[in-house]
Amino acid sequence: MTFSSFDHARDIVYAQDRDRYLAGLFAAEEARGGLWALYAFNAEIARVRDVIRDPLPGEVRLQWWRDFLQGTEHGDAAANPVADALGQTIRTYKLPVKALTDMIDARVFDLYDDGMPTLHDLEGYCGETVSALFQLGALVLNKGEDAGTADVAGHAGVAYGLCGLMRALPWHAARGQMYLPADLLARHGVDTQTVFKGESSPELKAALAELRGHARHHLGRVRQKIAEVPARAAAVFLPLALVEPMLSKMDAKDFDPLRGSAELSQLKRQWILWRAARKSGVSL
Structure with a gap:
């Protein structure tokens, strides 16, 4: 089986946002890829402060995502698997791009x-x-x-x-x-x-x-x-x-x-999420 952009996004969510990853497993299987794309995008813009030393390089990273969402990205966006998965998700579910760009704009605060x-x-x-x-x-x-x-x-x-x-x-x-x-x-x-x-x-x-x-x-x-x-x-x-x-x-x-x-311990978090799923009547 070919390793897809959605698989890459899933692995990022598993590593960086374990609680949303575990919750996503209760979603319908055909929709999980879209969730992984969104959550991986969120993880990528949320961790910019952690991988830069000065605000300017962080601003550049966030601007790349703005350009991508506005269709003016520099280079082949498909080379970035998270961007590729996000782009497919936006098109499939007709997601509002403004909400995503607003997320990026809010993250500028993190850099300073x-x-x-x-x-x-x-x-x-x-x-x-x-x-x-x-x-x-x-x-x-x-x-x-x-x-x-x-x-x-x-x-x-x-x-x-x-x-x-x-x-x-x-x-x-x-x-x-x-x-x-x-x-x-x-x-x-x-x-x-x-x-x-x-x-x-x-x-x-x-x-x-x-x-x-x-x-x-x-x-x-x-x-x-x-x-x-x-x-x-x-x-x-x-x-x-x-x-x-x-x-x-x-x-x-x-x-x-x-x-x-x-x-909370990993086991306790998993149990809490499982119990919440049972109570909410999650539909798979």
Whole structure:
């Protein structure tokens, strides 16, 4: 069997986004390739900061993806298997290119050490990156037809995104990058430089407790409407089942947000996703 661009995309998702990979296995087999393409594209633009030393080369990498999506790529896009798989997915499911270019534009923030101004800005960032991925994935699983999941995807992306950024706080702080919004930090009197030094504080823990409250608010909004999601598109939202267990680990009084880990074991994540799939009535 020939190793295809979709196989390459699948391997990237398996290596870099294991939870979405596992959730994708509950999707209809014929639609998984489209999910792998989307998730691999997301992984590629999300890791640009990790593979460059200065923002300019990162801007160039992101611009290549913009050019590709706008049909003005430099060179043969088929030579990039992720781009090839993504292009086929866009055409097959008639995906909105603007949503993908907005994802790229939002990722420019990752390249710099500028602070996130407000909670509203942070929710907007999560919306343009994570929420968009939920919505595009739902389109793929619903065979290119609107599944009526825009509202659910919006809240899902903020809940999942906030949880992910809190999990990544030690890593981001170590490289002098701050996603926690400035208005939230100021409200609780958090010293950013202390965070960058890896020193936790009661003020930081209070700020994060408030942020977990916001994540749970959006998670609650998802729960109110998740039953409206067509069964064939439900697999896209399965990773949300991991959010509350991770938030609960962060709730522990002795949890150090700069040195502790809110990660769940691989076996537990798989069991949570399997149980969520059973409850959601995922249609294969």
